[in-house]
Amino acid sequence: MQKNIAIPPLTEDLKGVLIDADTIARRVSELALQINSDYQGIKEPLILVGVLKGSFIFLSDLCRKLTVPHVIDFISVSSYGKASQSTGNVRLLMDTRENQAGHHVLIVEDILDSGYTLDYLKRNFTTREPKSVKTIVLLDKPERHVVPVQLDYVGFTVPDVWVVGYGLDYAETYRTLPYIAELDIEEIKRKEGK
Secondary structure, three states, rough: OOOOOOOOOOOOOEEEEEEOOHHHHHHHHHHHHHEEEOOOOOOOOOEEEEOOOOOHHHHHHHOOOOOOOOOEEEEEEEEEOOOOOOOOOEEEEOOOOOOOOOOOOEEEEEEOOHHHHHHHHHHHOOOOOOEEEEEEEEEEEEHHHOEEEEEEEEEEEEEOOOOOEEEEOOOOOOOOOEEEEEEEEHHHHHHOOO
């Protein structure tokens, strides 16, 4: 007998659910179908590069729906440091391990905010002589773009609010919520005495 999975209730720090778990699951399936179609017939495995830490849940769900040959890799970069806004200076914290030369590469990111990180990664990966470099983001915040970045696959467009859940965090909390919620950043700052 299968039991229902408990959905964590909203806390006072969360204003509301923007995208529920079922909607996310449907959209991830749609994105996987498109990727399977676009990369049908490739001979070398597609390299999925998850940008840590935010993309890990999205990448996990996405890759299990792919039927094209693929391998998983990770990269860790920082453009925020301890700040809540990107500094524009992207630092490489951990590089990929797979040789990208001659392979198609798909960068898997949780959110496109300023664009600094994806712009840096696309330029960096292009120097590694892959067959192609494409991007997929779960969430796009167009109002926050500073650097123009070509997106090949987009899960959802969201307003300029602080979002958490499904891999996205605030100070390493809320990552494992099964939905995307809007964080009440003013309430958080009030609690932290800021």
